[in-house]
Amino acid sequence: MGILDRSPATTRPDAVGREDDPRPPVVRLDGVSHEYQLAGGRFRSGPARSLQALRDVSIDIRSGTVVGVEGPSGSGKSTLLHAVAGLLVPTTGTVSLLGIELSELGDRRRAQVRRRHVGIVFQGFHLLPSLSARANVALPLVGEGVGRATRRKRATELLEAVGLGDRTTHLPGELSGGERQRVAIARALVTDPDVIVADEPTGELDSKTGAKVLELLTSLGEQRVVLLASHDAATLSVADRRITLHDGQVVERDR
């Protein structure tokens, strides 16, 4: 069993992804709307301004599903992914991960749930430039009670699994775009998360490198939930389900 596979204890292949699976969906959004508060107008006394980024989004996602989130720029894709990852609490509605309702938690506990259950591949990678590829991958384990030797071992294994076994001591600036993206994916996986959110994961890659990154993400989706935001048709074609957003609203969906 490879490092990217999950232990049978966490996934039951017989039930994974099935409609009659008695477990709660891995991800559930129920009536989620989000309004960003904008800084006051020209005069502080002016009316408060806000921007509605999500409108009444409801969705259940079971394990073993890659969901493609599509829509034009500004349609709310990143906001949706951030809500799933617990990086923002929507103005109304609820987001639950594995039956845990994030909106009911305080900041600390929500961050803890995120660290345990969610891997995030940010748009533009967000790697720390002064740390080696291996140290970047190991970073989410710091402060989680995992010893240094174990952190290094796991980070090395993951880099090997994404094809970067010979780049462990390279700095991000010494890697190509595709390699940096694979480091970011390895980092998202280091805690063995149930959910991976990837925002425009192929946005900065050429099509061949992008295809490799997608192959990696889809293989991960066999035992997890992967949410993939993109406006690129080739990227979205790997998804098992699709959600199309327009102005923060779901205008089309599979299943």
Ligand code: ADP
């Ligand atoms: P997408 O990822 O589909 O391009 P986003 O979720 O980033 O869309 O943005 C949805 C809408 O919310 C856009 O109109 C954007 O300008 C606005 N928005 C995003 N982030 C913020 C923020 N931090 N503050 C205010 N408005 C924001």
Ligand code: MG
């Ligand atoms: Mg975005």
